Amino acid sequence: MTNAEQPIIYWFRRDLRLDDLPGLQAAIASGRPILPCYIHDTGTPGEWAPGAASCWWLHHSLAALASDITALGGELVIRSGSALNELVRLAEEINAAGIYCSRDYAPWSEGLEHDLYQDCDASGREFKRFPGVLLFEPEAVLNQSGQPFKVFTPFWKACLRAPEPRSPVPAPASIYFYPGVTGADIDDLELLPRNPDWAAHWRDLWQPGEAGARNQLQAFLTRAIANYSEGRNHPAQDATSRLSAHMHFGEISPRQLWHALRSLQDHNPELTAEVDKFLSQVGWREFSHHLLHHFPTLPEKPFRPGFDEFPWLGSPTALEAWQHGQTGYPIVDAGMRELWQTGYMHNRVRMIVASFLTKHLLIPWRAGENWFWDTLVDADLANNAAGWQWVAGSGADAAPYFRIFNPTLQGERFDSEGDYVRRWVPELAALPTRYIHEPASAPAEILAAADVELGDTYPLPLVDHREAREAALAAYRSIRAA
DNA sequence: TGAAATGTTGGGGCG
DNA sequence: ACGCCCCAACATTTC
Numbered sequence: 001m002t003n004a005e006q007p008i009i010y011w012f013r014r015d016l017r018l019d020d021l022p023g024l025q026a027a028i029a030s031g032r033p034i035l036p037c038y039i040h041d042t043g044t045p046g047e048w049a050p051g052a053a054s055c056w057w058l059h060h061s062l063a064a065l066a067s068d069i070t071a072l073g074g075e076l077v078i079r080s081g082s083a084l085n086e087l088v089r090l091a092e093e094i095n096a097a098g099i100y101c102s103r104d105y106a107p108w109s110e111g112l113e114h115d116l117y118q119d120c121d122a123s124g125r126e127f128k129r130f131p132g133v134l135l136f137e138p139e140a141v142l143n144q145s146g147q148p149f150k151v152f153t154p155f156w157k158a159c160l161r162a163p164e165p166r167s168p169v170p171a172p173a174s175i176y177f178y179p180g181v182t183g184a185d186i187d188d189l190e191l192l193p194r195n196p197d198w199a200a201h202w203r204d205l206w207q208p209g210e211a212g213a214r215n216q217l218q219a220f221l222t223r224a225i226a227n228y229s230e231g232r233n234h235p236a237q238d239a240t241s242r243l244s245a246h247m248h249f250g251e252i253s254p255r256q257l258w259h260a261l262r263s264l265q266d267h268n269p270e271l272t273a274e275v276d277k278f279l280s281q282v283g284w285r286e287f288s289h290h291l292l293h294h295f296p297t298l299p300e301k302p303f304r305p306g307f308d309e310f311p312w313l314g315s316p317t318a319l320e321a322w323q324h325g326q327t328g329y330p331i332v333d334a335g336m337r338e339l340w341q342t343g344y345m346h347n348r349v350r351m352i353v354a355s356f357l358t359k360h361l362l363i364p365w366r367a368g369e370n371w372f373w374d375t376l377v378d379a380d381l382a383n384n385a386a387g388w389q390w391v392a393g394s395g396a397d398a399a400p401y402f403r404i405f406n407p408t409l410q411g412e413r414f415d416s417e418g419d420y421v422r423r424w425v426p427e428l429a430a431l432p433t434r435y436i437h438e439p440a441s442a443p444a445e446i447l448a449a450a451d452v453e454l455g456d457t458y459p460l461p462l463v464d465h466r467e468a469r470e471a472a473l474a475a476y477r478s479i480r481a482a
Numbered sequence: 483t484g485a486a487a488t489g490t491t492g493g494g495g496c497g
Numbered sequence: 498a499c500g501c502c503c504c505a506a507c508a509t510t511t512c
C-alpha cells in the first residue's frame with residue numbers, strides 16, 4: 001500500500017540540472033516528497049567508466065547541482081556502487097513510491113533501466129523514465145520501411161519534419177524534499193586528479209554546471225553565432241559554442257538549446273542560415289545517439305563490414321608521438337596539445353588529428369577513441385564512437401576511405417595566419433606564417449632565425465605525407481577487394 | 483565535413 | 498598575323 005508521504009526518488013544521471021526536467025516536474029506534481037540522488041555507478045556490466053577529464057567535469061558539475069539543491073533546502077544524496085543495487089536499496093530504505101529519471105541511451109543503460117523497471121514492478125513501485133537527453137526519441141525517427149537511418153541528411157530531414165521538440169518545462173520554484181537521508185561526500189568519489197593535479201588551472205577555462213552552461217549559451221548567442229558557418233572552421237577563433245561538455249552532462253537540454261536558437265532566429269531572420277548550421281551540428285549529436293541506440297556495438301566494432309580485416313599497423317611509438325603532440329605536423333601537434341592541456345579540442349582539428357592517426361599512421365581508430373575518451377571533458381560514447389568511425393571510413397555515412405586530409409593544407413586553409421599553431425606549439429612561434437604549417441620546407445637560415453632546430457626543438461615529420469597517403473590508399477584497397 | 487591527378491581553356495611571350 | 502609553348506586558372510575524374 002502506498003500513502004501520499006512515500007517519497008519519489010529523482011535519480012539524476014546525464015541531466016545534471018534543475019531547469020527543463022520533465023521527470024522532476026512530474027515528481028513535484030505528484031505532491032510527494034522528493035529525494036534527489038546521484039549514483040556514481042561502478043557496477044553496471046558493459047559500462048564505459050568515464051575518463052579522467054570527464055571525471056573532473058563530473059565532480060564540479062555534481063558540486064554545482066548539489067549547491068543548487070541546497071539552495072532550495074534539500075540535499076543531493078550521492079552514493080557509489082552498482083546503480084541497480086544502490087537504487088533498490090535506497091528505495092527500500094525510504095519505502096519510496098517510485099523512481100523517476102531521464103532516459104539514457106548508452107547500451108548498458110537500457111539494460112539497467114529494464115532491470116530497474118522489473119524490480120520496481122515486483123516491489124509495487126513506479127519506475128518512470130522521461131525523455132530529454134535527446135531532441136527526438138530513436139523510435140520516432142525511422143525511414144519509410146521502419147528502419148533506422150544510416151545516412152545523416154535524410155535522418156536530419158526526417159527530424160525536421162517530425163513534430164517540433166516541445167518547449168522546455170520551467171525550473172521548479174520550490175521542492176518539497178524528503179528529509180534525513182545522507183550520502184557520500186562528492187570528494188569521496190575521488191573524481192579529481194591528484195599527484196599531480198593536472199587540472200589545477202581548468203577552473204579558469206570551464207565552468208561546469210547549469211549556471212556555466214547558461215552563461216556559455218548566452219555568450220554564444222550574443223556573439224559567435226552570427227558568423228558560425230564560417231567561423232566554426234577556424235580553430236584560432238573562438239567561434240564555436242563550446243557547449244559539448246555541458247550538453248554531455250545534461251546541464252542544458254537539447255530542447256532548451258533548440259528553442260533558444262529558434263527564438264533568436266525569429267527575432268533575427270538574417271541569422272537563419274547560421275542557426276540552421278548550428279542546429280545541424282546538434283543533429284549530428286542526435287544522429288550519433290540514435291545510431292548507438294540501434295547499434296550498441298558502435299564503440300567496439302566497425303559499423304561497416306569488411307573493416308574487421310583492415311591491415312592496421314598500430315605502432316606504439318607512433319601512437320605515443322600522436323598523443324603527446326610530437327608528430328612534426330604542426331596543426332596535428334597543436335590539436336593534441338590543446339586536448340592534453342585543456343580537455344578540449346576544436347572540432348575541425350579533431351577531424352584532422354583523427355584522419356592523421358587512422359590514415360597517416362594506420363593506427364586503429366579505437367586507439368584514438370580510447371585516448372579521446374580519457375582526455376576530453378566532453379567525452380561522449382555516442383559522439384566519440386560515431387565520430388571516429390566516420391573519420392576512419394568504417395562508420396555510418398562515413399567519409400569515403402579515400403578522403404585523406406593533408407594536414408599541411410588543412411592548416412594553411414583553416415589556420416591561415418598560424419595563430420592556432422603558435423598558441424599550442426610555442427617552439428614554432430617565431431616562424432614566418434609561410435612556413436608555420438610546414439617547417440621542414442623552410443630554408444635553414446629561416447629556421448635558425450626562428451630558433452627552430454628540426455629533430456631537436458621540434459620533431460621532423462613522423463611520416464612523409466605522400467608516402468603515408470599512398471600506403472593508406474593501398475591498405476583500404478586491400479579490404480575493398482576482399 | 484578532400485586531395486591529387488588529369489583535362490581544358492585562354493592569355494601572353496616569343497620566334 | 499600566326500603557330501607554338503608555357504602556365505595559371507578552372508573543371509573534371511580519380512583515388
